[in-house]
Ligand SMILES: Nc1ncnc2c1ncn2[C@@H]1O[C@H](COP(=O)(O)OP(=O)(O)OP(=O)(O)O)[C@@H](O)[C@H]1O
Ligand SMILES: O=P(O)(O)OC[C@H]1O[C@H](OP(=O)(O)OP(=O)(O)O)[C@H](O)[C@@H]1O
Ligand SMILES: O=C(O)c1cccnc1
């Protein structure tokens with residue numbers, strides 16, 4: 001038995017009225033058991049890029065496996081449908097499940113391109129129609145935010161630590177849980193969201209708040225810290241940090257005369273007390289938020305004093321977080337200070353103390369900060385990112401669609417004035433064809449019954465809408481759609497039955513996918529377009545359907 005969807009609100013009633021009324025109309029027309037095939041796909045990648053990371057599949061499968069209307073749901077539907085709706089319909093709804101549904105999908109975490117079906121859903125028309133909105137709700141945001149995270153990762157590079165801090169700014173509790181899960185999938189390292197950590201095993205992490213710093217009023221408060229009996233800490237930790245601050249002051253002019261005039265004597269004592277107390281609470285993970293009063297005149301020297309006191313007791317401080325101001329300038333100043341401390345006081349490794357930057361960061365800020373880094377080294381080691389990441393500020397929605405492509409073996413089409421929105425009919429299989437250099441060359445859609453392309457044999461790939469065509473000789477052929485659900489089995493099909501991959505495995509798979517694509521397709525700005533093609537046979541069927549179903553206009 002597959003677990004229920006993570007969010008208990010994901011039920012058969014998390015649907016839209018028009019699907020239930022449509023289901024009734026199918027039922028009245030005697031069409032409800034027609035064998036239908038729907039494709040879930042997107043037409044345009046988000047954020048002006050070329051790719052999307054597909055996410056949300058596992059939640060769709062959980063939904064399918066547990067699909068059905070409870071009595072209370074049926075009672076509610078009866079109350080909102082017209083009174084003449086036949087009682088027998090509600091009786092039939094009660095019996096509905098996904099035991100005659102078959103689902104093929106591209107594995108979660110795959111880098112995907114427009115028009116290629118991400119999920120192919122076949123089954124009785126009314127059942128698969130009722131899945132539409134919930135599937136879209138489960139895939140759209142998941143894929144959007146996973147793609148956003150993947151783009152942030154691409155600009156940041158693999159060495160930076162990326163922390164997701166979005167809970168307070170996300171679109172509600174479910175938005176935040178989904179954001180934390182799918183940002184991790186897309187390449188983030190940690191979340192601050194404990195519930196996401198508990199539910200999905202996303203590593204949790206974080207620093208501390210400004211309030212902790214400003215809650216302190218003087219150095220004497222350090223003496224009030226609880227000391228446990230086995231702690232190595234001296235009761236006089238306050239004296240120790242003051243000693244180290246004096247030492248820094250004595251060295252200060254030689255450190256900074258060349259960089260900037262800095263007045264260590266002005267460091268804020270209550271901030272020093274806060275840092276000291278935090279270090280007593282977390283001697284092994286001490287990371288201080290240094291911008292409450294003044295980063296270079298107070299926060300950084302105070303941090304160093306506490307870090308050196310910790311060092312003298314055998315501990316290693318972790319670092320600082322910068323949360324305002326010019327993050328490039330300040331991180332360079334802080335890095336220079338750390339290096340000077342290392343050299344002057346002979347503290348090996350102190351120059352590499354971690355610097356985390358936060359404050360309304362997005363992919364452009366990361367890009368700018370990376371470019372502004374001095375050529376010798378990157379000053380910033382990681383980013384804490386909330387609002388712009390989880391709200392997908394740059395593009396707040398992904399437009400995945402769910403369209404009927406076949407009924408009882410007949411291809412179906414939806415025509416639109418906007419050519420990008422015309423659906424490609426027929427039950428399809430899709431292949432990714434790789435070239436000699438190991439990169440993917442093209443995604444090819446074919447009719448399901450066509451034989452798969454063969455390695456080293458030329459395959460004619462046609463542009464779906466125009467006369468462009470190309471022969472591709474693949475070195476590797478990867479079928480994209482795999483069977484995940486065969487309803488009659490009542491469980492995931494054999495290949496996936498053991499278990500779906502863990503979130504961590506999906507994240508690693510996604511990382512490999514991103515690394516394996518040609519870098520110019522992955523560029524965040526002005527990427528090269530990636531080819532998505534159709535076979536000659538699918539092209540013919542598509543254009544015949546377009547010709548047959550499209551109205552003939554009359555011009556006068
Ligand atoms: N060197 C930089 N290059 C590009 N963007 C930067 C750089 N330094 C900071 N930023 C960005 O500039 C913006 C600064 O915003 P803002 O002026 O509101 O910050 P602040 O006043 O320093 O902080 P706060 O209001 O939180 O105290 C932030 O979005 C930040 O991520
Ligand atoms: O900036 P974001 O990308 O959303 O990242 C999360 C932010 O949340 C916290 O502060 P908050 O914004 O609540 O308050 P502050 O900016 O006034 O410190 C934190 O200090 C970050 O700045
Ligand atoms: O851990 C942090 O520093 C944090 C977490 C959430 C939001 N802002 C900061």
Ligand SMILES: [Mg+2]
Nearest residue numbers: 323358359360
């Ligand atoms: Mg803020």
